[in-house]
Amino acid sequence: MSPHRKTTIRQFRISNDVLLSILEYLDPPSLWRACKAFRRIYSLTMEYQSLRYKHELAVSGMKDGAVAYSKAPPISRLHLLLNYRKDWLELSWNHEHRLQISLPAQVGSSGGFVHQIHSHEPFSTLELSELPSCRKNRPPALTRHLKFTTSVIDRVVVDLAQVLVVTGRVFSQQGRIGIQLHFRDLWSFAKHPRARALTYEFSSPSSAGAAIVRMTFLVCGSKLAISLEFSDGRNKHLIMNWLNFDARWLDDQDIHFLDETYLLGASTRSGSAVVSLYNVSKITSISVMREFELPPTWSNTIMKFLPNSSPRSDISQPSDALFYAAPETRVLAISSTPTAISHSEFYPMNWLFLKESYFRFPSRKDGFRVSWGQWGQYSLIKEIDVHPSAIRGPCVVGTKVFYVENAVHSTRSHAHSSRSSRLRVIDFSPFAEPVEYPRGWTSVGPRASLIPVESRRSIPTSSVDGLPVKDIIATEDNIVLFLEPRQGHSSVNVLTFGTPFEGSSRIRH
Numbered sequence: 134m135s136p137h138r139k140t141t142i143r144q145f146r147i148s149n150d151v152l153l154s155i156l157e158y159l160d161p162p163s164l165w166r167a168c169k170a171f172r173r174i175y176s177l178t179m180e181y182q183s184l185r186y187k188h189e190l191a192v193s194g195m196k197d198g199a200v201a202y203s204k205a206p207p208i209s210r211l212h213l214l215l216n217y218r219k220d221w222l223e224l225s226w227n228h229e230h231r232l233q234i235s236l237p238a239q240v241g242s243s244g245g246f247v248h249q250i251h252s253h254e255p256f257s258t259l260e261l262s263e264l265p266s267c268r269k270n271r272p273p274a275l276t277r278h279l280k281f282t283t284s285v286i287d288r289v290v291v292d293l294a295q296v297l298v299v300t301g302r303v304f305s306q307q308g309r310i311g312i313q314l315h316f317r318d319l320w321s322f323a324k325h326p327r328a329r330a331l332t333y334e335f336s337s338p339s340s341a342g343a344a345i346v347r348m349t350f351l352v353c354g355s356k357l358a359i360s361l362e363f364s365d366g367r368n369k370h371l372i373m374n375w376l377n378f379d380a381r382w383l384d385d386q387d388i389h390f391l392d393e394t395y396l397l398g399a400s401t402r403s404g405s406a407v408v409s410l411y412n413v414s415k416i417t418s419i420s421v422m423r424e425f426e427l428p429p430t431w432s433n434t435i436m437k438f439l440p441n442s443s444p445r446s447d448i449s450q451p452s453d454a455l456f457y458a459a460p461e462t463r464v465l466a467i468s469s470t471p472t473a474i475s476h477s478e479f480y481p482m483n484w485l486f487l488k489e490s491y492f493r494f495p496s497r498k499d500g501f502r503v504s505w506g507q508w509g510q511y512s513l514i515k516e517i518d519v520h521p522s523a524i525r526g527p528c529v530v531g532t533k534v535f536y537v538e539n540a541v542h543s544t545r546s547h548a549h550s551s552r553s554s555r556l557r558v559i560d561f562s563p564f565a566e567p568v569e570y571p572r573g574w575t576s577v578g579p580r581a582s583l584i585p586v587e588s589r590r591s592i593p594t595s596s597v598d599g600l601p602v603k604d605i606i607a608t609e610d611n612i613v614l615f616l617e618p619r620q621g622h623s624s625v626n627v628l629t630f631g632t633p634f635e636g637s638s639r640i641r642h
Contacts, residue, residue, distance in 0.1 A: 134228070137231040140568075141612040143637045149177065152173075152174070152177065153177065153181065153184075153346040154175065156174065156178065156184055156466045157184070157512060157617050159187075160187075160474070161187045161188065161190040161191035161195075161196070161197075162191050162563070162564075164184065164187050164188055165188055165189060165191035165192065165564055166348070167288075168188060180510065182207045182208045183207040186208075186210050186211040186214065187245070189211060189214050189215060189562070190214065190344070190442075190456060190459075191217070191564060192218075192562065192563075192564055193214065193218045193532075193562060194462040194531055194562050194563050195214070195456045195457060195459055195461050196447070196450075196456060196457055196458075196459045196530045197210075197455075197456055197613050198268070198450070198451075198452075198453075198454040198455045198456050198457055199452045199453075199454075200452075200453060200454070200455050201235040205455055205634055207517075209456050209634050210456065210634075211632075212510070213267065213268070213455060213631065213632065214455075216631060216632055217267060217268070217630065217631040219240075219517075220631055221533065221558070221560075221630055222273075222558075222560065222586075222588065223340060223588070223590075224556055224558060224588060224589070224590040225590075225630075226612070226628040226629055226630050227597060227630065227631065227632060228265065228272075228273060228628075228629040228631060229626060229627065229628055229629075230265070230273050230623070230626070230627040231246060231251075231624060231625070231626050232262060232625040233622050233623075233624055234249050234622065234623045234624075234625065234628070235251075235621065235622060236618055236621050236622060236623055237251075237252070238250060238251050238623065239287065239288070239417075240615060240623055241289075241606075242264075242455065242606040242608075242613050243289075243291045243292075243350075244290070244291030244292050244293045245263060245264050245266075245291070245608060245628070246261040246262060246263055246264065246291050246293075247261070247262045247264065247613060248260065248261050248262075248289050248291065248430055248623055249262075250286055250287070250288075251290060251433070252285060254285065255284070255285060255602045256282055256283065256284060256285065257282075257283055257284065257285050257464060258280060258281070258282055258283075259278075259280070259281045259282075259286065259289060259300070260278070260279070260280045261278070261279040261280075261291065262276065262278050263276040263278065263611060264610065264611045264613070264627060264629075265611065265627070265629045266275065266454070266610040266611075266629075267456050267608060267610075267629070267630070267631030267632055267633045268394065268454045268456060268457070268631065269451065269453045269454050269455075269607065269610075270453075270455075270633045270634055271633070272633045273627075273629070275282050278501055278538075279319075279320075280461070281322045282432060283300065283315070283322070284302075284315075285302050286301065286302045286315075287301060287302045287303055287348060288300070288301045288302075288348050288349065288350060288565055289301075289350075289555050290350035290351075290352055290434070291319065292352045293319070293451070294327075294449045294450075294451070295325075295327075295352075295354075295445075296318055296319045296320065297316065297317075297318075297319065297325055297352065297557060298316075298317045298318070298319050298325075298379065299314060299315070299316055299317075299350055299352065299357065299375070300314070300315045300317070301313065301314045301315075301348060301350065301359065303337075303345050303348060308337050309337070310336065310344075310345060311334055311335065311336050311337065312334065312336075312337060312348070312359065312361075313332060313334045314332065314333045314334070314336055314359070315331060315332055315376055316328035316331060316332075316333070316532075317331070324549060327376055328375060328376065329376060329377055329378050329611065330378070333378055335371065335377075336494075337361060337369075337427050338369055338382060339488070343364050343365040343367065344363065344364045345361050345362070345363060345364075346359070346362050346363065346364050347362040347491065348360070348361055348362075351388070351389075351390060352375075353390035353391055353392065353393055353394035353445065354377050354392070354393040354394050354449075355371070355374050355375065356372065356374060356375075356390060356413060357365050357372075357373050357374075357375045358370050358371070358372050358373075358388055358396075358417075359371040359373070360387075360388065360629050367384075368384070368386055368387070369382055369383075369384060370383045370384075370385065370386070370388050370398075372381065372396065372413055372416060372419065373416060374387075374416050379415075379416035381414060381416050381418050381419055382456065383398060383408065383411075383418070383419075384397045384400070384517060385398030385399055385400040386398075386399050386400050386401070386435065387399045387436060387437045388438065389439050389465070390445070391445070391489065391492055392445055392446065392462075392495060393413075393414070394412060394413065394414045395410060395411065395412060395413070395422075395463075395492065395493070396410075396411040396413045397409065397410060397411070397492065398411060399427075399437070399467060401432055401436065402424070403614075404428035404432060405426055405427075405429070405432055406428070406429075406432045406434070406469075407424045407425060407426055408424070408427060408434065408447075408467070409421050409423075409424050409425075410422045410423045410425070423499060423501055423502075423503060424501065424502050424503065425468075425503045425505075425508050426463070426484075426490075426502065426503065426504050426505045427467075428469075428483075428505055428509070428514070428576075429468060429505075429601045430469075430483075431469045431483070431507045432474055433471075434463070434469040434470055434471055434472060434483075435469070435471075435472055436467060436468070436469055437467065437470075438465075438466070438467055439467065439468060439484075439526075439527055439528060439534070440468035440528055440529065441463055441464065441465070441489070441529040441530065441531070442528070442529070442530050442606075442607060442608050442609070443460070443463060443464075443529075443530050443531040444456035444457055444460050444465070444608060445455070445459065446460050446595045447460060449492045453611075455634065456640040457609065458530065458531030458532070458564075458609055459531070460488055462488075462531060462532050462563050463490070463529075463531060463585070464486055464487070464488065464489065464491040464529055464532050464533075464561050465486070465487055465488070465489040465491075465492070465533060465535070466484055466486050466527065466529050467484070467485045468482060468483070468484050468485075468487065468527070469482065469483040469484075469485070470482050470521055471521075475587065481516045481517055481518060482516070482517040482521050482524065483514055483515070483516055483517070483575070484514065484515045484516075484517065484534075485511060485512055485513070485514050486513045486515070486534070486561065486581075486585075487511050487512035487513070487578075487581060487583070487584060488511070488582070488583065491508070492626060499542055508578055509576065509578055510578040510580045510581070511578050511580050511581055511582075512581055513576065513577055513581050513583055514572060514574070514575050514576035514577045515559070515573050515574050515575070515584065515585075516573050516574075516575045518573060519538055523538055523539045523540075523561065523565055524536055524537070524539075525537040525538075525539060525603065525604055525605045526540060526604075526605045527605075528605060528606055528607045528627035529607075530607045530608060531609070532561040532563065533558055533559070533560050533561070533562075533607075534559040534560075534561075534563050535556070535557070535558050535559050535605060535607045535612060536605065536613055537554055537555065537556055537557070537592070537602045537605050537614070538554065538557060538589075539601045540553055540555075540601075542605045544608065547636050552602075553591045553593070553594060554591070554592045554597065554601065554602055555589050555591055555592065555594055556589065556590050556591075556592050556612070557587065557588070557589045558563040558588055558589070559585050559586070560585070560587075560588070561583045561584065561585060561586075562588040563585070565582075565586060567582040567584060568584060568586070570585065571585065571587050592614075593611045596614070596626055597626065598616065598624060598626070600616045600619060600624070601617050602615070602616060602617075603615045603616060603617045603618075604612050610629060610630060610631060611627050611628060611629050611630065612627075612628045612630075613625060613626070613627050613628075614626045614628065627628070
């Protein structure tokens, strides 16, 4: 080759039409990264509604739903998503709906319903009130309300994706404590077609003199966990396959389903607080795959997994939602509360956050026991500088964490405060711009890749009737406040975010 010849590099500009056809194939995270790298792509994305909608999905940590574009075109989805995201970040709800429930009653929420159980020996009534949803175009006026009469029950859980209702009751017979479960279809209340039988009974493994003070349910596909808390402080969890009734007990303080195959358990082993990763694919042969050490100060605390109400997988997302929280962005949260809180000294709570996906790859080359110094690099810890008795929650929805700070105690004393209760949110939305961490974040792992954005709002007195909040539940569309009872009634206030779309819209991009 002649030394006088020069290599020539020619650059060709791709036309907008060709570039747009390429961008349409990108998923939301990939489109966001392309916009970050190339100003031209960002400009094009902001000009075209379908691409901007996809970009906003990435920023919000959401995915596009299964509803046909003929019913809701990109421009309609974009406007709804922009308002939806803004309302949540500002804690600005658009509708309040109040439920007045006569006591005594067992009240709670699961599967997109508020439930209330009333006992009328020898039977009970179960009432289910569906929560509104702007993403499903289901305003309060179109929500469904169900009422069933059944044998005596103490607890219920609803799984709307599987049209499943599980009810349970605790009974005493011939000196033993037993639990009876029913597996029913949500709409007919008959036996669920996939369950092996309508009922299942088992005996509690309690020791002499220890009564069951609390029973809770968790459903994850074919797996069901029945958690029992005893008066002596012990916890037992029956993990079962509700399709064939295979079952086995676990002794952890608390548990959390990652999916139908993997389950996490928090416990203290050999004086150390650990999170155990179980393989529960076959209930008859549950195995511990790995143990993750928690901070040493957690060994003498009460550890709880904070429930995340967003879909665990794309399969479990509702078919009538315009968009939904992306399962791969789910945040896992664990709380640590001191076992003994004296009146003379303040003991703060600690909340640990990390991406749930960290535990979804157990085949990576870690040892059986993973030290806190190793996996703590992927997590954040927030110290709560408010007395634990004033906190309600927290609960998690996708990448957002919600809790209420009741106006009961000051930071370091038990003095009564006249200010209103506060609703707080910690938002870990993906692709957030790096910021300085707010006060209270005592541990920030260099590989956590979680950026907290915190905001708060005083809850109007009219929204809570001046009463403290007893409990809080959050869904992708609502915050449900359960208020302290008064004069034989319990109030439940449903705060709904977003504006329902017009299904008949004929706007087309």
